[in-house]
Amino acid sequence: MPRSLNHTLALLLASAWLMGTAGVAHAQASAPAAKPAAKPASAPAKKAAKPVKAPPPEVPLPAADADQLKAASMTHIGTYQCEFNQSVEVSANPKYEGYVDVAFKKLKFTMKPVLSSTGALRLEDVKGQTLMLQIAYKSMLMDVKVGQRLVDDCIHENQAAAKKAAEGQGSQGLMGN
Structure with a gap:
């Protein structure tokens, strides 16, 4: 019985490990697909930020004496x-x-x-x-x-x-x- 318990425990640990690595592999596989979608969305945001940096308003100059x-x-x-x-x-x-x-x-x-x-x-x-x-x-x-x-x-x-x-x-x- 101890041997079957060890065998069962080993199978459970192996299954858990496989599920964990499969989840990581799945997350890694899906991450590159998410990144390209994020780049185009962030690029226009950067371009839109540039026009916001307008030059400071012109301060009127004092009249010449x-x-x-x-x-x-x-x-x-x-x-x-x-x-x-x-x-x-x-x-x-x-x-x-x-x-x-x-x-x-x-x-x-x-x-x-x-x-x-x-x-x-x-x-x-x-x-x-x-x-x-x-x-x-x-x-x-x-x-x-x-x-x-x-x-x-x-x-x-x-x-x-x-x-x-x-x-x-x-x-x-x-x-x-």
Whole structure:
């Protein structure tokens, strides 16, 4: 009798083990079928999440005072040819008088013109990311947060003409370089 009890117990354990592994095998076999169905359902959810990340609403800029308007009138509007065959485009901001837009590569910054005590014109990014310096014969665009130049030796046609006129007068000591 003990032998038949051992035999019965062994059969029960083997059956239980087979049922357990069969359940795992069944779950594993059905899992891949469930996963592909889940991927298409989750992929549109990710795509739908991107449009929700709209840019923050534009904060209205303060009205330009007389000093800013004067500085804006001194800003060279147009294309600046820069080092390494790059260019910067400066244009009047269409929404706010006394502000300019500076475009470099795929970046665009709204800038507030400010005259410095040295005579240089500073175009200060309203978001505090960049700064464009305009001096007599060249300009440069800087990333002030990183502390490095984005592009240098940018020359507007007015700066080139001023430099040529100064060289013609023999004023090479006042070139601003």
